[in-house]
Amino acid sequence: MADSTFPVPGALEAAPHGRRWSQAAFLAWLHDWVVTVDHKKLGILYMLYSIFFLLVGGVEAILIRIQLVRPDMHFLSPWVFNRVFTMHGTTMVFLVGMTYIFGFANYLVPLMVGARDMAFPRLNALSFWLTFFGGILLYYSFIGGYGLYGASSAPDTMWWAYSPLTERAFSPGHAPDYWALSLIVTGFGTIGASINVIATALCLRCKGMTLMRLPLFVWLNVVTSFLALLAITPLTAAQVMLLIDRYLGGHFFDTQAGGSALIWAHFFWIFGHPEVYVLVLPAFAIANEVIPVFSRKAIFGYPAMAAASVGIAFVSLGVWAHHMFTIGMTSVGNTFFVLSTMLVGIPTGIKIFNWVATMWGGKIRFATPMLFCTAFLFQFLIAGLTGIILSVAPWNWQLHNSYFVIAHFHYVLVGAIVFCIFAGIYYWYPKVTGRMLSEKLGKWHFWLFVIGFHVSFDTMHVLGILGMPRSIFTYEADRGWAPWNFVVSIGGFIQAIAVLVFAFNLVHSYFKGRVAGNDPWDAWTLEWATPSPPPAYNFAEDPVVTSRRPLWDIKHPEDPDWRYE
Amino acid sequence: MSTLAVAQAEREQAWVQPSKGRVAMFCLILAESTIFTIFVVAYVYNIGKSLYGPTPQILEVPIWNSIFLLSSSLTIWLAERAVEHGRIKSFGLWWALTFVLGAIFLVGTGIEWHKLIYEDGLTISTNLFGTTFYSLVGLHASHVILGLIALFTVLMFTVTGHVRKEHADRIQVLALYWHFVDAVWIVVFTVVYVIGR
Numbered sequence A: 001m002a003d004s005t006f007p008v009p010g011a012l013e014a015a016p017h018g019r020r021w022s023q024a025a026f027l028a029w030l031h032d033w034v035v036t037v038d039h040k041k042l043g044i045l046y047m048l049y050s051i052f053f054l055l056v057g058g059v060e061a062i063l064i065r066i067q068l069v070r071p072d073m074h075f076l077s078p079w080v081f082n083r084v085f086t087m088h089g090t091t092m093v094f095l096v097g098m099t100y101i102f103g104f105a106n107y108l109v110p111l112m113v114g115a116r117d118m119a120f121p122r123l124n125a126l127s128f129w130l131t132f133f134g135g136i137l138l139y140y141s142f143i144g145g146y147g148l149y150g151a152s153s154a155p156d157t158m159w160w161a162y163s164p165l166t167e168r169a170f171s172p173g174h175a176p177d178y179w180a181l182s183l184i185v186t187g188f189g190t191i192g193a194s195i196n197v198i199a200t201a202l203c204l205r206c207k208g209m210t211l212m213r214l215p216l217f218v219w220l221n222v223v224t225s226f227l228a229l230l231a232i233t234p235l236t237a238a239q240v241m242l243l244i245d246r247y248l249g250g251h252f253f254d255t256q257a258g259g260s261a262l263i264w265a266h267f268f269w270i271f272g273h274p275e276v277y278v279l280v281l282p283a284f285a286i287a288n289e290v291i292p293v294f295s296r297k298a299i300f301g302y303p304a305m306a307a308a309s310v311g312i313a314f315v316s317l318g319v320w321a322h323h324m325f326t327i328g329m330t331s332v333g334n335t336f337f338v339l340s341t342m343l344v345g346i347p348t349g350i351k352i353f354n355w356v357a358t359m360w361g362g363k364i365r366f367a368t369p370m371l372f373c374t375a376f377l378f379q380f381l382i383a384g385l386t387g388i389i390l391s392v393a394p395w396n397w398q399l400h401n402s403y404f405v406i407a408h409f410h411y412v413l414v415g416a417i418v419f420c421i422f423a424g425i426y427y428w429y430p431k432v433t434g435r436m437l438s439e440k441l442g443k444w445h446f447w448l449f450v451i452g453f454h455v456s457f458d459t460m461h462v463l464g465i466l467g468m469p470r471s472i473f474t475y476e477a478d479r480g481w482a483p484w485n486f487v488v489s490i491g492g493f494i495q496a497i498a499v500l501v502f503a504f505n506l507v508h509s510y511f512k513g514r515v516a517g518n519d520p521w522d523a524w525t526l527e528w529a530t531p532s533p534p535p536a537y538n539f540a541e542d543p544v545v546t547s548r549r550p551l552w553d554i555k556h557p558e559d560p561d562w563r564y565e
Numbered sequence B: 001m002s003t004l005a006v007a008q009a010e011r012e013q014a015w016v017q018p019s020k021g022r023v024a025m026f027c028l029i030l031a032e033s034t035i036f037t038i039f040v041v042a043y044v045y046n047i048g049k050s051l052y053g054p055t056p057q058i059l060e061v062p063i064w065n066s067i068f069l070l071s072s073s074l075t076i077w078l079a080e081r082a083v084e085h086g087r088i089k090s091f092g093l094w095w096a097l098t099f100v101l102g103a104i105f106l107v108g109t110g111i112e113w114h115k116l117i118y119e120d121g122l123t124i125s126t127n128l129f130g131t132t133f134y135s136l137v138g139l140h141a142s143h144v145i146l147g148l149i150a151l152f153t154v155l156m157f158t159v160t161g162h163v164r165k166e167h168a169d170r171i172q173v174l175a176l177y178w179h180f181v182d183a184v185w186i187v188v189f190t191v192v193y194v195i196g197r
């Protein structure tokens, strides 16, 4: 009983025509990508942008690790070292983390809700190009940081740019201006893109796609977008204040005129903590699609998953000062932020239980996407536990600004988020390009990356407990940190090799990969009902759905899902 | 076959979703509110912290200005009702009046700032009070300017006869923004001229 209607896959697709290279053809092709308002093309642009900067930020990480591989190294000067880690952090959070979100969301949200495009296609293009421009502006600081007066310089004030270091008196030149302007511009891009995701998911759903039938991927991206609207804007506001200080002689963070350095820290973390959830929720979104499909079971506890995401978003708005325990607070303040931080563990725990319960008793297929998601589960659990450790104020006084913190957040940012990004790319690459990524290279990529990851970041916890502070450009041999640092650096190089394997796989499989077909993973959401790659209009006929897994209903007319809803 | 009938019935229900323009505008307002919140917090946090220079006592309460701005919410509401019922002429009049009231507010702010700068010697770099005052009031004023540009665009469409009844929905989305700008003024007014003085 096919109660859902779909276009006949492939029937309306134009035959791919052989493209011969000529300058005119190339310009036409380029023009097409620059002026496009198609959500799929913009999604691909976001992803390419994100992957490009992942490589750039990766190179910066390798520079850091070479400098720290042995005590008393002189590979980078202290000044360059500061710039490199500032750019590494800023790049990874704002140019990689914030763009992969909209890469996936742009490509998939309209397909998953059965729409033909985003709600505001031109706003979508504007948002991407703002973000693009912002990234260029940040990297232009290497050339223009000192204006016309001297050598190049990138910002060197860390990714949190604490004041008063960023004030004119302490940071002359333009490096902090590039930093602030670039993040304001990418922030506007984020706001536009978030509005678009929300409007698409709430207003363009196909018939029958009630809120309780939205794929969890869409649910989490809506929550992410709301959180981004609330999180990015405090940073925008604080950066406008910083620019007022630097350009108009204002005194917001000017401690000599009664201004406050503390308030910058508050504003930054009011942004900064929700931001880390903005980054991680879309990773959860990917896991929510991959884990059920490769466990051959419907997701366990759909409503609990949706509710837990909303819960995480709410709680994350009230925990920011756990980054500021060492700045000093009243005991009431300390207690509040310790408890509110620990509270995050509850909705997060619900999620982990639900993923495990989804896998429990399933017929698990360990294809590359599932491998990445399985590792994600373990690593995210550990990262959450070190987070709880850090949320205990006395522990925090000891561990703050040590490598333990670096280990904690890289466990999340790499161990959870980057792992899920890889899972998502292996999972949806066939849809986007029409070809499978090589499983063999994928396995190499996965194992090298997991091994490199654990060699690096497990060891980093030890360094933190031994008292190595973050952001130092070198250390003396008698500290006892040398062997550990050596191991961390080795792990970094292994990860770099894994990422190169991945990059090679991306390019190689684009030309040589196995042809994917419409639905290579035997999945259940609407995007797999379209040809690979989908035509510009996505669906020739507006789909109608009657359950959470519309493709299951079509494939199993004898036992459709809507019977159980 | 009863299941089929159920599914059929479900399909025939009207499939209504929220208007995307409204959803987007509410999201924008949410984001903007957060920006204002941060600036308001910075203002309140810094009240009385200036180490030197003029203090908030030099401010005069802009009663008339506020009345002009707030009454523009009423006129734009009347304009919305007019276009909804297809009374384009009266829509144009109310809309133009809204624009004029907003413009008067802006001029009033200009006069106030002129006095502060040239008589009281308060600029954005004079002291902490100047920094926070001009930033917060200026942030609001810049939103008024954006709103006026939008209002003016619609006004031009109206004058050239391009506005019709079916545009009511879009016009109402834009009006939401103007209502927001007015509502924020109440907050700014309270913080700057009532609490902070």
Ligand code: HEM
Residues within 6 Å of the ligand: A160, A276, A277, A279, A280, A322, A323, A341, A342, A344, A345, A348, A383, A384, A386, A387, A388, A390, A391, A392, A396, A399, A400, A401, A405, A408, A409, A412, A413
């Ligand atoms: C879910 C994803 C998470 C991400 C992306 C994340 C990311 C981060 C980042 C980037 C920092 C350090 C910022 C810096 O100092 O430069 C940090 C610190 C911290 N995180 Fe997490 N975190 C996550 C989850 C958690 C959880 C679940 C908890 C606790 C329940 C937690 C507790 C903390 C604490 C207390 C600190 C402060 C450590 C310090 O600076 O002394 N985090 N986290």
Ligand SMILES: [Cu+2]
Residues within 6 Å of the ligand: A272, A273, A276, A319, A320, A322, A323
């Ligand atoms: Cu945090």
